[in-house]
Amino acid sequence: EDLRVDGRGCEDYRCAEVETDIVSNTSGSARVKLGYTDILVGVKAEMGTPKLEKPDEGYLEFFVDCSANATPEFEGRGGEELGTDIANTLYRVFSSESSVDLKSLCINPREHCWVLYVDVLLLECGGNLFDAVSIAVKAALFNTRIPKVRVLEDEEGSKEIELSDDPYDCIRLNVDDVPCIVTLSKIGYRHVVDATPQEEACTLASLLISVTSKGTLTSMKKVGKGSLDPESIFEMMETGKRVGKALHVALQKILDEEESLGTSRQKVGFLG
Amino acid sequence: KRWKVETNSSLDSVLLLSSINLPGGELRRRSVEDELAMRDYLQEGDLISAEVQSVFSDGAASLHTRSLKYGKLGQGVLVQVSPSLVKRQKTHFHDLTCGASVILSNNGFIWIYPTPGQKDEESGGFTTDLEPVPLSDREVISRLRNCIVALVTHMLMLFDTSILYCYEASLPHQIKDILKPEVMEEIVLETQQRLLDLEG
Numbered sequence: 235e236d237l238r239v240d241g242r243g244c245e246d247y248r249c250a251e252v253e254t255d256i257v258s259n260t261s262g263s264a265r266v267k268l269g270y271t272d273i274l275v276g277v278k279a280e281m282g283t284p285k286l287e288k289p290d291e292g293y294l295e296f297f298v299d300c301s302a303n304a305t306p307e308f309e310g311r312g313g314e315e316l317g318t319d320i321a322n323t324l325y326r327v328f329s330s331e332s333s334v335d336l337k338s339l340c341i342n343p344r345e346h347c348w349v350l351y352v353d354v355l356l357l358e359c360g361g362n363l364f365d366a367v368s369i370a371v372k373a374a375l376f377n378t379r380i381p382k383v384r385v386l387e388d389e390e391g392s393k394e395i396e397l398s399d400d401p402y403d404c405i406r407l408n409v410d411d412v413p414c415i416v417t418l419s420k421i422g423y424r425h426v427v428d429a430t431p432q433e434e435a436c437t438l439a440s441l442l443i444s445v446t447s448k449g450t451l452t453s454m455k456k457v458g459k460g461s462l463d464p465e466s467i468f469e470m471m472e473t474g475k476r477v478g479k480a481l482h483v484a485l486q487k488i489l490d491e492e493e494s495l496g497t498s499r500q501k502v503g504f505l506g
Numbered sequence: 507k508r509w510k511v512e513t514n515s516s517l518d519s520v521l522l523l524s525s526i527n528l529p530g531g532e533l534r535r536r537s538v539e540d541e542l543a544m545r546d547y548l549q550e551g552d553l554i555s556a557e558v559q560s561v562f563s564d565g566a567a568s569l570h571t572r573s574l575k576y577g578k579l580g581q582g583v584l585v586q587v588s589p590s591l592v593k594r595q596k597t598h599f600h601d602l603t604c605g606a607s608v609i610l611s612n613n614g615f616i617w618i619y620p621t622p623g624q625k626d627e628e629s630g631g632f633t634t635d636l637e638p639v640p641l642s643d644r645e646v647i648s649r650l651r652n653c654i655v656a657l658v659t660h661m662l663m664l665f666d667t668s669i670l671y672c673y674e675a676s677l678p679h680q681i682k683d684i685l686k687p688e689v690m691e692e693i694v695l696e697t698q699q700r701l702l703d704l705e706g
Contacts, residue, residue, distance in 0.1 A: 237641065239583055240655075241648040241681025249686050 238426065238433070245477050247428045252369065252488050254377035261350075262378030266370040269430065270360025273367050275352060275374040279381075281395070282349040284340065292339020292347040296324040298354040298367070305359040313356070320354065320367055323415070323455060327368065327444040330452045332411050334375070341383055342393060348380055361431040364442055368415035369485060375412060376489050379404040413444035413452045414485070416478045418470040420462060425470050427477050441470045445478025447486070507541065509548065511556070514589065514613045517566040525559060525570035527577065553579040555609055555617065575599060580635050582619030583651050587658045589614035593665035600666040604673050605646045610664060616654055618647050649676060652684040653693070660694040667704070672697040 236243040248269035257263035260276040298320040300313025339348040381404050386394045419429040419437040438460025444452045509521040555576050556569040592610050601607045609617040620643040653672040675696040676684050683689045
């Protein structure tokens with residue numbers, strides 16, 4: 235019997251809204267509304283020095299801020315723990331080499347590279363934070379436009395970086411392999427996708443898996459006080475892969491649709 | 507001696523032991539054993555339906571369950587809405603014709619539950635039926651829950667007729683589709699139309 239309180243099946247997501255390019259002073263931004271959960275992600279591309287162990291790659295930095303408006307528990311510094319938790323999960327999800335092509339972010343090996351600062355802001359908590367955050371991050375990365383730079387060498391050997399003047403001359407990131415997180419919560423004997431806050435309160439344990447659009451699992455994390463049977467973990471992984479693939483297809487469709495509308499698109503933003 | 511009850515008000519309400527309908531009849535004297543045995547009937551986290559007996563000077567309400575229709579609530583779905591959207595009526599307990607029953611309380615807590623088969627006289631409202639609810643009943647309850655959420659999102663008053671009309675308007679759609687914005691608007695417009703026709 236596949237019926238939840240709001241009529242959804244165990245593998246159905248709630249109605250989601252995704253909008254990109256809403257914050258004007260960022261390189262890329264996205265807002266995702268999944269039921270009552272509202273997430274805003276802004277990506278800023280800045281120049282920095284590459285890490286010592288990876289001299290010819292750029293890197294991503296994640297920062298998650300839980301707004302005090304999101305839920306009463308976040309009053310004052312209550313949301314910091316959850317914020318660092320989500321940020322660490324994002325680092326883990328993106329730690330795989332195939333997620334984002336970091337070599338394209340390199341300008342000058344060992345000297346200059348692009349650093350993408352991804353800022354996540356939780357505007358409202360309505361259950362299923364990790365999924366919504368990962369969808370928003372993927373949409374924001376898709377929307378990110380990094381200006382093209384040219385490296386000029388002087389006679390003395392010092393390098394100068396020239397930023398292209400044309401604002402439309404930029405490089406885009408390939409987000410085909412960016413994974414999305416799917417949270418599977420165990421309630422009783424079954425597991426559900428996209429839990430509402432009431433369902434989360436009944437969950438003893440849940441499994442967070444990150445799935446790419448091809449269906450490959452890149453990371454897995456178990457949260458909660460309860461225990462999970464190894465058999466149920468297998469089942470949850472299979473469900474997660476199935477649901478993840480469908481999620482990627484739907485998200486890509488929406489992003490492509492938005493893209494095709496181009497500059498004539500009416501932005502709803504925060505005032506609509 | 508007394509229970510503290512959360513009722514979506516500015517202060518927590520109070521349920522005195524002497525105001526509870528204990529099994530065994532009305533004329534039982536509340537003794538010390540009753541206090542200790544209270545945990546068998548009610549525990550922290552339970553949902554109850556009760557009536558306001560009086561209001562203290564600071565604004566806290568004093569509740570009582572002195573009738574057989576009040577007591578602990580068993581299996582069902584709770585929907586929390588704004589209290590201003592619940593129409594003030596004489597009866598709060600409604601048995602809807604679609605196959606479920608609903609309690610519309612003035613504090614905004616709406617309880618949807620499967621219509622009980624037969625009236626159980628002796629228990630006094632404190633036994634919980636833990637039998638699995640059949641799928642057909644669960645579908646009716648889920649649909650009602652989504653309809654109530656739809657009505658509340660569009661700021662329509664909640665009373666038995668409006669909920670019933672909304673339920674009937676939603677029948678052509680799948681239960682989970684009711685929460686989609688376009689479908690929700692369609693259903694609510696139809697309900698509004700029928701309600702206006704009823705008045706006019």
